[in-house]
Amino acid sequence: MFDTLSEKFSNAFKYVQGKSKISEENIEETLKEVRTALLEADVNFKVVKEFIASVKEKAIGEKVIKGVNPGEQFVKIMHDELAKIMGDANEELNLDRPGIVPILIVGLNGQGKTTFSGKLALHLKSKKKKDVLLVPADTFRPAAKAQLETLAKQIDVECYDSDLNLHPKDIVLKAIExxxxxxxxxxxxxxxxxxxxDEELMGQLKEVKIALDSFKPEVLMVADAMTGQEAVNVSKTFHEAIGVTGIVLSKMDSDAKGGAALSIRHVTGVPIRYVSMGEKMKDLELFHPDRLAKRILDMGDVLSLVEKAQENINEDDAESMMKNFQKGKFTVDDFLKQMEMMSSMGSMTSILKMIPGMGGMLRQLGDLSPAENEMKKMKVIISSMTKEERQNYKVIKESRLKRIARGSGSTEQAVTDFIGKFKQMEQMMGGLSSMMKGGGMPSFPGMGPQKGFRQEAGAMPQMPGDKQKKKGTKGPWGKGYF
Ligand SMILES: Nc1nc2c(ncn2[C@@H]2O[C@H](COP(=O)(O)OP(=O)(O)OP(=O)(O)O)[C@@H](O)[C@H]2O)c(=O)[nH]1
Ligand SMILES: [Mg+2]
Known part of the structure; x- marks a missing residue:
């Protein structure tokens, strides 16, 4: 996501870095490169023009703040303007009104409507505590009903048994009843x-919308981010024809450019509400323009990282691991849990990118998938180990080794290698644990006695935990960072 743009921006900024003040001359080259980068990312040309004009005006008018270097000041202006074109703050749907709220999911073929319907149902059920009904109203492609039913079962949400012989507007009215x-x-x-x-589709959707009018429906348009300006144009057409109340950008996990995300709000005037980030039901994010702007500018996104950790990490597991650790014990089971915690939060690249400054480093490291594949192979080997072996790998002698290799479909050498690596990790963990006991590393975060991960995340002064959120600051990049 936004990889190329991030890289080009960081190159463009070198012209203002180290200057004593921002002037029209020294930002000229930077702005030229920013402009090219945005156009190459497939951002709408009108949006680019306004963006550049606005950044230029702010940058030249900006007073030099003592102690802040102009390079940082320029990045801050870019951040604010990027966030602004994407829509200021997160604008999630407001569903807290009495009665039933219908949400109509619309969009072209294969954009991810059915997948998103499931994701939204799961989000509203688990985060907003809503009782949700999923309604298949795709009479065009009958298999769509079965697809939605399967998703509904997976997330344990009720799916209405629509009669596909009816007109969609009648299906919808019956479902509401x-x-x-x-x-x-x-x-x-x-x-x-x-x-x-096409007219038939628009006509049908208009009828459905009119039928729902008295319930004040939300109309969410799902647009595939990878289609760039096409997504922008289609959203505009849909909005003009039926009135859209929100846009969902799907397949953002596969979109390297970011053109749709950066243009759609500005061109259509409709807020982006959600971002769909993968094929799994939990791969849904709220759209936070300021956080995305930070990701684009390689400033990381620690807020989202902490939220992801809080959502995905099981506190009991973290506690039991911590207890083992304090005893100087590290088992294969602990290692497996650690790997599972990591992968439940997303790919290695996506996690590392949320850490400030890691974007540039990742570009140098290149592809991390070999490391991820390695992790997958280790998981398979571990899954062939018995409980006893996972608690104490030392019992693994030749016959057990053979069995594990056979069970995991790997070679005996691969199992031996894994045990070798695990031994190294065990030694490292043991060393770390005794160092802490001896007071060698007094304030290693998250390792204090009787403290779970969550408490620590909220209490770490340099991390934006719950406390900061309540105060309404913008995380570590709030006032005073630049
Ligand atoms: N990588 C990725 N794939 C996605 C995402 N959302 C949907 N897909 C995939 O895109 C394909 C189409 O998704 P659907 O949800 O069936 O799309 P649709 O808009 O309902 O399609 P029609 O009902 O045929 O118009 C499926 O293979 C999905 O798994 C996403 O956010 N990321
Ligand atoms: Mg569908």
């Missing part, structure tokens, strides 16, 4: 897609 009877709060309606915007 059913939802009222069963005291649901939200009804998510998955509609049909078409290859291109």
């Amino acid at each position: 059913y939802a009222q009877k069963h005291h649901k709060n939200v009804v998510i309606i998955d509609t049909a897609g078409r290859l291109h915007v």
Whole structure:
């Protein structure tokens, strides 16, 4: 996500770095490169023009703040303007009103509507405590109903048994009636897609919307971020035809350019509400323009990282690992849990990118997938080990080694290598633990006695935990950072 743009921006900034003051002359070259980078990222040309004009005006008008170097000041202006074109603050749907809220999911063929319907249902159920009904209303492609039913089962949300012989507007009205009877709060309606915007589709969607009018429906348009300006144009057409209340950018995990994310709000005037980041049901993020701007500028996104950790890390597991660690014990099971915690948070690259300054380093490191594959292989080997072996690998002698190799479909050498690596890790952990006991490393965060991960995350002064959020600061980059 935004990889190329980040790299080009960091190159562009070198012209202002080290200067004693920002002037029209010394930002000229930078702005030229920023402009090219944005156009190459497939950002709408009008958006680029306004963006550049605005950055230029702010940069030249900016007073030099004592102690802040102009390079940093320029990055701060870029950050604010990037966040502004994407829409200021996160604007999640407000569903806290009495009665049923219907959410109509619309968009072209294959953009990710059905997948997003499931993701949104899971999000609203688990985070917002809503009772959700999923409604298949795609009468165009009958298999779509089964697809939604499968997703619904996976996330344990009820799926309405639509009669696909009816017109979508009648399906929807019946579903609402059913939802009222069963005291649901939200009804998510998955509609049909078409290859291109056509009159039949728009006519059908308009009728559905009119049928729902008295319930004040939300209309979410799902647009594939990878299609760049096409996504922008289609969203505009949909908005003009049926009135869209929010945009969902799907497949952001595969979009390296970022053109749609940077243009769609500005061109359509419709806020981006969610970002779909993968094929799994939990791969959904709220759209936070300021956090994305930070990711684009390699400033990291520690807030999202902490949130991800809090959502995905099981506190009991973390506690039991900590206890083992304090006793100087490190088992294969602990190692497996650590790997699982990491992978539940996303790919290695996506996690590292959230750490400030890591973007540039990752570019030098290149592809991290060999390391991820290595982790996968280790997991398979561990899954062939018995409980006893995982608690104490020393019992693994020749016959056990053979069995593990056979069970995991790997060679005996691979199992021996794994045990060798694990021994090294065990030694490292043991060393770390005794250093701490001896007072060698008094303030290693997260390792204090009787403290779970969550408490530590909130208490670390340099990390933006819950406390800071309540105060309404913007995380570590709030006032005073630049
Ligand atoms: N990588 C990635 N793939 C996605 C994402 N969202 C959906 N997909 C994939 O895109 C394909 C199409 O997704 P669907 O949800 O069926 O799209 P749709 O808009 O409902 O398609 P139609 O109903 O045929 O119009 C599927 O293979 C999904 O797994 C995403 O955020 N990231
Ligand atoms: Mg579909």
